[in-house]
Amino acid sequence: MKTVTNSIRYSALLMILILTGVTVNGQSTPQNNISTQDSIPVTKPLDTLPGTEKTSDSIPVNKVLDTLPGVEQRADSVKTPVNISATDTIKERKSEPIVLEKNKKYLLGGISVVGNETISEQSILIFSGLNSGQRLKIPGDKLSSAIKRLWSSKLFSNVDVFVTKMDGDAVYLEIVVRELDKVGTLTITGLKKSKIEDLKKEIEFQAGSMLTENLITTTENFIKEKYREKGYLKTKVTINTKKDTSFPNTQNALIAIDKGKKIKIKNIRFYGNTALSDKKLKKTLKKTKEKGITRLFSPSKFVEDLYDEDLEKVVSLFQEKGFRDALIVKDSLSWNDDNTINLDIFLTQGERYKFGQIDFLGNTVFTDEQLQTILRIDKGVTYNGKALNERVYGDGTPDSRDITNTYLDNGYLFSRVNAVETSAANNTIDLEIRIIEDEPAxxxxxxxxxxxxxxxxxxxxxxxxxxxxxxxxxxxxxxxxxxxxxxxxxxxxxxxxxxxxxxxxxxxxxxxVSEKGSSQIELQGGYGGGTFVGTLGLSFNNFSIKNIFNLDEYKPVPRGDGQNIALRLQISKFYRTYSISFSEPWMGGKKPKGFNFSIYNSSQFGYDPFTNSVDKDQLLDIIGASVGLSQRLKWPDDFFTLSTSLNYQRYKLQNYNISSFDFDNGISNNFNFAVNFGRSSAGPNPVFPSGGSQFNVLLKVTPPYSLFDDKDYTDLPDEEKYKWIEFYKVVFTGKWYSPVVGKMVLMSNAELGFLGDYNDEIGAPPFERFYVGGDGLQQGRFDGRTTIALRGYPNSSLSSQTGGTIYQKVGFELRYPITLKPSASIYALTFLEGGNSWNEFDEYRPFTLKRSAGGGIRVFMPAFGLLGVDFGYGFDTIPGSNNISGWQTHFIIGQQF
Structure with a gap:
């Protein structure tokens, strides 16, 4: 109906134009009487956008005023055919000439929209920014901007603007658009279902997207590049579209992907090298490897960007060996019949150089001797371009020791350091280290x-x-x-x-900075060992205790002051535990003096494993509390901390048997003082440290009660001997983090612990012992025990039933981050470790360790803490068994990094 109406309207307009033309031609007044000073004759073009030619002061109203790329002549319009130039389009709808005055602002009488099908007329007018009643020049900036806005919306394949009517100084415009088609259903073939779903999330080619040539091209290129980076050099991508007759302006799309086979490198050949072997150069190519059965962790594939980086490493290797002028002359790629490729690398190594005289110029803050200790390059040694750059400008690491960073660390932000070669005679490089110190900032x-x-x-x-x-x-x-x-x-x-x-x-x-979730919740239930175990844990790591009574700050809890509060409840048929703790890292808010306290209770009931029954009249009840202070030290450096705490535990036995006790009823008390001296420079990420170290020395002591009385403890019953337990306990732990290659980090670990006594007649206490083996989780124990993880063995299997008094552990863990996003940090690891425990110092054998190896993965999510799984293989026998431990699976839950 709309088309019929337009046809009638255009036919009537044509009849009027013809009659008007006849009338005009019959008049006696010539048209050239129109003044060129106050009007724009229709025989000359008006001002145009950049790229169009501007002549004189007039335009023909039936010619193009402004155009944009891709516009076309409307087939149903009644006007003189025109050649469309590459800018905005404004066309006169009337066939007779209309005089427009230059630089005059016309009143916009009305705007109509034609050609829209799915986009409303009101939306198009809003996009254009044009409104009836406003004044604008024709042509002019406002009109050009309106057309550009419509194009920039990326909703249309064509935009034309016509002048349809003029009434005095009022003009009427018609915007004619052709909408872009949209993507309907999207089908991808040639990949596995899981890969298709992943690809759909990565590409911009989505259902509802505007279908443009640019979208098709960029999608094809993205997919090809994605698989080229994986070694599929002959990946083919075809995108076909078909009109969807069910919906207007919609095309369904099919993306057909043919990855082909992964292209492997058969041969890497070097030409022109005599000083370094091909084997050594191939090792330098870290990301470009020949195919072979030994390529497990660095498979053979060709990625052009990585290959270019590897070529730079080859040149750098030559420069490290003194070949300052080494250069890759050219390289080529050739195909073999078995669909593999060859890489031929042609180079010139030049002659070997050595360092000559090195002078420092412009330095007043540091002496030549001080700078030389940083440069660490002596006259006569083989030239090493890499070492020179790293010691003058830095190696890119935060703790780089070089001349430039030395100045920056001492306030000289505006200093400049340059190493300049002053002579290369006789293959000897003389250098001047030119320094402009400027003023400290x-x-x-x-x-x-x-x-x-x-x-x-x-x-x-x-x-x-x-x-x-x-x-x-x-x-x-x-x-x-x-x-x-x-x-x-x-x-x-x-x-x-x-x-x-x-x-x-x-x-x-x-x-x-970017904040991440700091609160954690542990809510879990499970059935195991014949009982249901329920756990509820809450930890708020950015708590605000001062706003605890301010209801407006509960979002959902008061936050923002950096304090920590944690609550935990665990209940089963056999036991129940409760604990609450609080810590303030800056007590008083002015100095890094920490304060912490905790209160906990654990009740364990008697259990008959044969009948799976529980006797609550048999009870081990532990009540404990701890209060501590910590201080960040300034000496030896401010990475050191000193913390102290007072701890008390009361152990109540009621018809409850413990293998390390000879009594079933009674109370034992543990009051001790703990000092922890440590240093931590690991970081910057606490979940995945990439450098630095951590070590701690813990000393825990009780008063030597037996030294202050005259009792003979040889024949005293255990309930009297252990009423106030006495001991001293020393534990050393150390971890070092060393970058290896890229993002890979090696964590080295060493631990040693000793539990001693003051009186041989009493011996070591039944509490505070060491339990080695397994995942290392405490599992709700509050008897002062120290659990030491040693994967590849069952939990606590490498210690006696009563626990050891000495333990030792060493380990190496190679870690690689998969992602370190705030929502989830994930890294994979492999490990080698060994450890053991002993009951007496006479039994201690530091080189007799239970060994294991394996791998695992860690996932840290702010809301749930650390989750992980390890698969470890124990190479040695478990005490009390003649069989090696073999494969063990360990699940990790909690803040263990």
Whole structure:
């Protein structure tokens, strides 16, 4: 109906135009009487957008005023045919000439829209920004901008604008559009179902997307590049579309993918090298390997970008060996009949050089001797371009020891250091290290952005760059680490922005942070060992105790002050445990002095494994409390902390038998003082440290009660001997994190523990013992025991039933991060470790360890903590058995990094 109406309207308009033309031609007044000063003759073009030719002051109204790429002549319009230029389109709908005055603003009398099918007229007018009643020039910026906005909406394949009517100084426009087709159903073939689902999430080619040539091209290129990076060099991608007759402006799409076979590298051949063997050069190509049965962790594939990076490593290797002029002349790729490729690399290595005279120029802050100790390059040694660059400019690591960073760490933000070769005669490189020190810079302002929950003072107190201090790059690096260690700031997204102010020699520093979930919930239930076990745990790591009575701050709990509060409840038929703890890392808010306390209770009932029955008249009840203080030290450096605590446990036995006791009823008390001296520089990510170390020395002691009385403990019953237990306990733990290759990190671990006594007549207490083997989880025990993980063996299987008094463990763990996003941090690991425990010091054999190896994975989610699984193989026998341990599976739950 709309088409019929338009046809009638256009036919009537044509008749009027013909009659008007006859009338005009019959008049006696010539048309050339129109003044060219105040009007725009229809025989000349009007101003155009960039790219069109501008002539004189007039345009023909039946010619193009403004055009945009891709516009076409409407087949049903009644107007003189025109050649469309590549800009906006504004066309005169009337066939007779209309005089338009240059630079005159016309009143927009009305706008109509033609050609829209799924997009409403109102939406198109809103996109254009044009409104009836506004004044605008024709042509002019407003009209051009309106057409550009319609094009930039990416909803149309064609946009035309026509002048349909003119009434005095009022003009009427018609916007003619052709809508882009949309993608209907999308089908992908050629891949496994799971891979198809993953690909659909990655591409922009989605149902409902506007179907453009650019979308098709970019999708094809994305898929091809995705599989080229995996070694599929001959990947073919075809995208076909077909009109969907069920819906207007819709085309269904089929993406057909043919990956082909993975292309492997058969031969890598070097030409021109005499100083270094092909074998050594091939090892340098870390991401480009020949095929072979030994390629398990670095399979053969060709990825052009990685290959180019490897070629740079080859040149760098030659430069390390003194061949300063080494160069890759060319390289080529050829195909074999078995669908493999050959890589031929042609190089020139040049001659070997050595370092000559090295002079320092411009240095006044540091002496030549001081700078030489940093440079560590002596005259006469073989030239090493890589070492030179790293020791002058840095190796890219935060703790790089080089001349440039030395100046930056001491306030010289505006300093410049350049190594300049002054001579290369006789294959000897003389160098000048030219230094422009400038003035030291101070910090003018420090700001933090991105924290919506955490209060500013909690973050500012961890920042080591303070206004008024000298600028220091190392302080910035340390600030990033300290912020990342908080637990509620994403350590992977801390970005410092240093803004130098050259005029006054100051710098502004802005830290951009991203908060992550800091609260954890543990809610689980399970059936095992003949009983249901239910656990509820809540941990809030960014709590605000001062707002605990402010109901407006419960979102869902008061947060923002960096405090920690944790509650845990576990109940089964055999036992129940309760615990609550609180810690404040900055007691008083001004100094890093921590405060913590905890209260807990554990009740264990008698259990008959043969009848699976529980006797609640048999009870071991443990009540305990702990209160402690900690202090960050400044000596030997401020990575050290000293913490102390007072701890008390009361063990009540009621008809309850423990193998380490000779009594079933009574009370035993454990009052001890603990001192922990440690240093932690690991970071910046506490979940996945990539550098630094952690070590702790724990000393736990009780008063030596037996030394203050005259009792003979030889014949005393256990209920009297252990009424107040006495001991001293020393535990050393150390972990070192070392980057290996890329993101891979090696964690080395060493541990040693000893439980001693003051009186040989009493011996070591039945509590506070060491249990080695398994996953290392405490599992709700509050008897002071130390559980040591040794994967590949059952839990506590490497200690006697009563626990050991000495233990030792060493281990190596190779870790690789899969993702370190705030929502979930995931890394894979392989391990080698060994350990053991002994009951007496006379039995201690430091080199007799139970060995294991295996692998696993860790997933850390802020809401649930650390989850993981390990598969370990124990190579040695379990005490009391003649069989080796073999494969064991361990599930990890809790904050164990």
């Amino acid at each position: 101070s910090i003018r302002k420090v700001t933090i952005k991105g924290n919506d929950v955490t209060n500013d003072h909690v973050l500012y107190r961890e920042v080591r760059t303070k206004p008024g201090d000298l600028f220091s790059k190392s302080d910035i690096v340390r600030s990033i680490r300290e912020l990342g260690q908080l637990g509620f700031i994403d350590p992977e997204n801390i970005v410092p922005d240093v803004q130098p102010n050259f005029a006054d020699k100051t710098a502004d520093i802005e830290y951009s």
